[in-house]
Amino acid sequence: MYYETLKYYLDLFDNGEREFAYRAESIPEHAEWKKALRSRLREITGLDKCVPCAPKHEYGGEEEINGFRAEKHTLRTEPGVVMPFFLLRQEKRGEAACPVLIVPHGHGGGKRETLYYQCGLIREALEDGFIVACPDERGSGERREFPQQGDGEAQRRSNSHRELAQLGVCFGRTVIGGAVWDLMRLADWLLNLKEASGFLACAGMSGGGQQTLWFAALDDRVRAAITSGYFYGVRDALIEMPQNCACNYIPGFFETADMGELGALIAPRPFFVESGRRDPLAGKRGLDNVKEQLATAEKAYRLFGAKIVHSVHDGGHEWRGDGMRAFLAEARHDGA
Numbered sequence: 001m002y003y004e005t006l007k008y009y010l011d012l013f014d015n016g017e018r019e020f021a022y023r024a025e026s027i028p029e030h031a032e033w034k035k036a037l038r039s040r041l042r043e044i045t046g047l048d049k050c051v052p053c054a055p056k057h058e059y060g061g062e063e064e065i066n067g068f069r070a071e072k073h074t075l076r077t078e079p080g081v082v083m084p085f086f087l088l089r090q091e092k093r094g095e096a097a098c099p100v101l102i103v104p105h106g107h108g109g110g111k112r113e114t115l116y117y118q119c120g121l122i123r124e125a126l127e128d129g130f131i132v133a134c135p136d137e138r139g140s141g142e143r144r145e146f147p148q149q150g151d152g153e154a155q156r157r158s159n160s161h162r163e164l165a166q167l168g169v170c171f172g173r174t175v176i177g178g179a180v181w182d183l184m185r186l187a188d189w190l191l192n193l194k195e196a197s198g199f200l201a202c203a204g205m206s207g208g209g210q211q212t213l214w215f216a217a218l219d220d221r222v223r224a225a226i227t228s229g230y231f232y233g234v235r236d237a238l239i240e241m242p243q244n245c246a247c248n249y250i251p252g253f254f255e256t257a258d259m260g261e262l263g264a265l266i267a268p269r270p271f272f273v274e275s276g277r278r279d280p281l282a283g284k285r286g287l288d289n290v291k292e293q294l295a296t297a298e299k300a301y302r303l304f305g306a307k308i309v310h311s312v313h314d315g316g317h318e319w320r321g322d323g324m325r326a327f328l329a330e331a332r333h334d335g336a
């Protein structure tokens with residue numbers, strides 16, 4: 001016999017309401033809602049507490065990884081916080097106005113793994129003239145804390161999200177708040193490159209899809225967003241499965257909004273959601289738990305006469321990439 005508490009939390013969710021549940025019926029109502037929800041999300045993720053600093057940048061040479069010529073760079077994003085990232089670009093780019101693509105990684109590695117897991121999209125983006133940046137999220141890759149550091153396979157694939165989540169909650173911060181802040185600072189730097197056009201896209205799988213979703217929801221400079229394996233209702237995916245990584249849990253979020261509202265914050269910017277029909281992380285109801293959240297976000301897109309692209313494959317929790325290249329090309333064309 002176990003006297004569990006999980007059901008209590010499910011009841012809290014079922015009997016409660018999300019304060020910013022999407023109800024806008026017009027574009028002005030949407031604008032007002034967006035401003036208020038963004039402000040709340042900045043507060044509960046601790047984004048507002050991040051400390052601006054002079055963005056000290058350093059170049060650290062280049063490496064050949066999985067056929068890519070990856071330039072290593074570091075950028076200081078807060079006093080005492082340094083983000084390493086790989087930058088990939090065509091050698092003969094001249095002064096052309098290049099679009100920019102950020103590819104944040106998921107769990108199971110850092111920026112180096114991105115060059116394997118998302119290599120198809122990255123290769124296509126480079127062919128299409130993009131500058132591509134693959135950063136390490138706080139707690140992953142070269143940003144692991146001491147309990148996870150080391151070169152063994154298991155250590156390289158681990159992360160320090162639990163450690164950073166525990167410390168962060170005591171300072172009013174979260175892992176995703178720090179990740180979004182760093183992506184914002186990376187965007188500042190990338191959009192300032194002399195060869196960069198103003199077009200910025202972000203694409204990620206799983207934890208990278210999570211970073212993409214939150215970054216695009218909180219920063220309008222993201223002109224197109226691709227999230228794979230991370231767009232589903234929190235009840236089934238995060239409350240019923242509390243064993244998920246600590247970085248998914250934000251103080252007060254389940255009383256504030258759901259994933260659908262994060263999608264609605266991206267409207268009407270081009271938004272691509274990839275889902276696996278058999279992805280266990282979507283929860284026991286699978287795709288239904290994705291479609292309900294899409295329906296919420298689509299209410300916002302409809303107000304603007306725009307649509308979300310939903311690409312469903314028959315696999316599980318995996319990145320396929322079908323249709324992403326065309327999506328980015330169209331987004332660039334429409335945004336030009």
Ligand SMILES: [Zn+2]
Nearest residue numbers: 161245246247
């Ligand atoms: Zn995590």
